[in-house]
Amino acid sequence: MRALCWHGKKDVRVDNVPDPTIEHPRDAIIKVSSCAICGSDLHLFDGFMPSMKSGDILGHEFMGEVMEVGAENKRLKVGDRVVVPFTIACGECDQCRRGYFSVCERSNRNKEMADKVFGHSTAGLFGYSHLTGGYPGGQAEYVRVPFADFTPVKIPDGLTDEQVLFLGDIFPTGWQAAVQCDIEPTDTVAIWGAGPVGQFAIRSAILLGAKQVICIDRVPERLEMARGAGAIPINFDDESVLDRLKELTQGKGPEKCIDAVGMESHATRSFDAIYDRAKQAVMLETDRPHVLREMIYVCRPAGILSIPGVYGGLIDKIPFGAAMNKGLTFRMGQTHVNRWTDDLLRRIVEGQIDPSFVITHTVPLEKGPDMYKVFRDKEDSCIKVVLKP
Known part of the structure; x- marks a missing residue:
């Protein structure tokens, strides 16, 4: 599949990488319909976040269609349309039960590294360095979503990608x-x-x-x-x-x-x-x-x-x-996304707010490397970029 990959400071490329596969029975594989470049991604682009590795797949703001689910995932089914929060939460640990999903105690698979840097590990994050788990991100055609029986937000019919995509982060x-x-x-x-x-x-x-x-x-x-x-x-x-x-x-x-x-x-x-x-x-x-x-x-x-x-x-x-x-x-702190999504989705459905107002650029995934530069330098009146894989 195609994906936007980090290869060093100010060096983002479109690479062909292996398709993701189910690694745990709670997983799901998502076919990405829309993703976005976030301001936080620019910290990676500018080289300010430690523990990035050449070839890491970027992106933590994405949504799409469920293509495959693990054997223990009873919440999702093939064909479901979902937004995936950037914070990966198990839904079961002490912090998740308290609603502090961005400090989930189980989702950071590089916990020992994060413990050394922060004293205690934070949650795993998509596409945001190995300090937060080294999970491949969502600026790609497909994504493996861990703990997918808890984290993703199901989207009702009648709403466009542009209306709901930003429920995953901003x-x-x-x-x-x-x-x-x-x-x-x-x-x-x-x-x-x-x-x-x-x-x-x-x-x-x-x-x-x-x-x-x-x-x-x-x-x-x-x-x-x-x-x-x-x-x-x-x-x-x-x-x-x-x-x-x-x-x-x-x-x-x-x-x-x-x-x-x-x-x-x-x-x-x-x-x-x-x-x-x-x-x-x-x-x-x-x-x-x-x-x-x-x-x-x-x-x-x-x-x-x-x-x-x-x-x-x-x-x-x-x-x-x-x-x-x-x-x-x-x-x-990082956002406890799942704490807010039900209420915010309701506000979108009721017409209190249409989050698509912020989009200024919509381009194919292949133009992602150029758009990182445009977004960073605020060229062409750029405020928010949506990518279509």
Whole structure:
């Protein structure tokens, strides 16, 4: 089959690779009908995630048709149409029973490696390094899905791929980011990043009743999309984020802040951004946490910082004294996708939201390597890329 494979920094290729097979009785084989390039994939493309190997199949946002099921999989049948969450969950361990699916205790088959890096292993993830299990990803014609009697989301008739594909990652990720904020009707929610996750966080915060939603970015078409959803845009190239947030909150600061950027903040003018790039260049720091620092500084005392943006390693010069003395609450982590999918699917069916709004490019799988570059460099007004194998 054809698949998009990682061969090093900024080197993604379309390769012919062996078709997946059933390896465990709970497995299923999915024929991919649609997949997407996620902002998290760019961290792999840019070489910031450790433990990638040449030839690894990329992609963790995909859906399709069930072609084969293992002998113990009684939930799925051949022909079922499913979206597959990027977090692989067994559904049976202590963490899964508590709803913490992104830290499933059984799905990371490289648990010993993850234990050494994180102290305790996280869940396995599709197409996202050997630190998270080394599972082949979904930017391919076929995918083997472990624990497929629990993880996949069955899709009812009448919904297009474009309406439901993002249930596998960015819609639940934006939703969880907003839910973690405990939004109240009097809250201002400030969201850094107007990419796909930021766009869903904006709409989620509005659905959850925030008084005011502000979005910080510098890409005009992304800020315009945020404005269209009801958010107040701030272009950090044109105005001071700190001054504008003070103005919009009467000097109090936003009660809730969401980091939808993560390790590759693209701030360029501030001293700390220059400092981060210099340390990163000589491998003294892995991530660029400008957004995290800024959120700590501007958030209203007793506020909440929600962090769906991915961080991969070590960060420096975090004003933790400010965070402690202001009484800020941090909530973060990979998304517990299956906790949210039933509710979000219902909202799609009822017409509360059509997630396809975020798609700007739909191309064949073979054009995936080029689209990684277009998406990374925000060329051609690119916000979200869907690939068709």
